[in-house]
Amino acid sequence: MSARFEELDWRPTPMGEISLRRRRDPATGEDVYEVKLGDEFLMSSLFTAGEIALTELGLAALPPDTELDVVVGGLGLGYTARAALDDARVRDLIVVDALGEVIDWHRRGLVPLGAGLAGDPRCRLVRGDFFALAGDPRGFDPDAPGRRWHGILLDVDHSPRHVLHPSHAALYRPAGLRALADRLHPDGVFALWSNDPPDAEFGAVLAQVFAESSAHVVDFANPLQDGTATNTVYVARKGADLAL
Numbered sequence: 001m002s003a004r005f006e007e008l009d010w011r012p013t014p015m016g017e018i019s020l021r022r023r024r025d026p027a028t029g030e031d032v033y034e035v036k037l038g039d040e041f042l043m044s045s046l047f048t049a050g051e052i053a054l055t056e057l058g059l060a061a062l063p064p065d066t067e068l069d070v071v072v073g074g075l076g077l078g079y080t081a082r083a084a085l086d087d088a089r090v091r092d093l094i095v096v097d098a099l100g101e102v103i104d105w106h107r108r109g110l111v112p113l114g115a116g117l118a119g120d121p122r123c124r125l126v127r128g129d130f131f132a133l134a135g136d137p138r139g140f141d142p143d144a145p146g147r148r149w150h151g152i153l154l155d156v157d158h159s160p161r162h163v164l165h166p167s168h169a170a171l172y173r174p175a176g177l178r179a180l181a182d183r184l185h186p187d188g189v190f191a192l193w194s195n196d197p198p199d200a201e202f203g204a205v206l207a208q209v210f211a212e213s214s215a216h217v218v219d220f221a222n223p224l225q226d227g228t229a230t231n232t233v234y235v236a237r238k239g240a241d242l243a244l
Contacts, residue, residue: 048079049220050231055083058191073130074156078113135179159196177209186240194232211239
């Protein structure tokens with residue numbers, strides 16, 4: 001049995017101090033893994049429904065009989081990436097994270113899903129700025145500049161309105177989304193996790209760029225508040241004849 005609380009790692013980063021903590025849930029006796037950036041909680045293994053739904057909803061919008069090449073923006077505790085690898089259609093997955101410290105947690109097996117992700121031959125963990133790469137014609141794959149993808153799944157910011165760094169905000173505007181759409185195959189899908197309720201203004205921006213878009217509310221139990229919480233997953237499909 002693990003200790004009731006343990007800080008597994010702490011590092012200074014350009015975005016602030018990041019820490020990985022493990023605590024034992026007194027109600028269930030199970031280990032809960034948490035990531036903090038400064039004083040702000042980024043993620044917890046207690047709440048993974050939204051991260052998993054991001055993958056499931058995003059990839060469900062793609063043809064059932066097509067092998068898929070997928071990018072995940074934001075590694076975190078690995079639940080979005082794990083759900084992608086659990087889809088038998090996925091043949092190649094790149095996970096982009098700005099923090100080498102987070103990638104190191106997975107490679108060292110400090111988080112439960114780490115060894116499985118780092119050891120899967122379909123999966124590459126790439127250190128990089130997703131937001132800069134989204135706007136770069138060379139794209140996300142350092143070994144194949146200009147490569148396009150069937151799906152791009154993003155879970156970094158709290159929401160399009162509440163970003164972790166000011167440089168991220170440009171992606172959620174029409175020009176930023178058009179650049180990201182250029183990284184997709186025709187009929188490819190962009191999916192985004194948000195901690196906020198559906199945002200009509202952002203939905204209108206998606207509609208300017210993509211052929212189809214929708215917002216899905218994901219409900220899940222929140223034992224800390226003895227109730228139900230929600231996330232939002234946006235799913236947007238690029239048209240076959242999208243003019244960029």
